Amino acid sequence: KQEVTQIPAALSVPEGENLVLNCSFTDSAIYNLQWFRQDPGKGLTSLLLIQSSQREQTSGRLNASLDKSSGRSTLYIAASQPGDSATYLCGGGSEKLVFGKGTKLTVNP
């Protein structure tokens, strides 16, 4: 059974800092790995999808990597801004996604 763990559970940083969020999974047979952000009381917004044949994806200040052999994915956020404050979730799988509990990020002005 796939289990996904996200570390840290919460993170508070000053504006402008570069940061890394971690996601680990127990089953290396994961096919897709998707990173989302969730604002309070809202649904999930897709940030990046890494397909099985890929090792990383980039979108603006975001970069996500996937290492299936070690069961890890990281989300790198460059030059963080207060607007980046949200909960970040990773989900992995093929059809259905298995999610971690998320990392709550606070970027302080």
Place this chain on the structure above:
Amino acid sequence: GAGVSQTPSNKVTEKGKYVELRCDPISGHTALYWYRQSLGQGPEFLIYFQGTGAADDSGLPNDRFFAVRPEGSVSTLKIQRTERGDSAVYLCASSLQSGRSYNEQFFGPGTRLTVL
């Protein structure tokens, strides 16, 4: 274009009542997923449709939960004899097609269900 929509946004019901939650996927998306999210947790998978058929319903917690997608577009999640433990946010997602290469899922805003 329009994203995934869900109605109602909030539903308050009494224990033992029946509820229906609706999901309108992105137009042209053949795969539709239901998840449930409790406070402080990540979403948990409930059921997934490919077209009109339920391809995987392994996440439904018991037989009080049922979902349909009769025309391959809109889906309804039905919960009978609601219990307080059913209180959660119910999320719907859709993707362009199932199959492993095109599975980016797009989520709706969710329905917050409260069972009193």
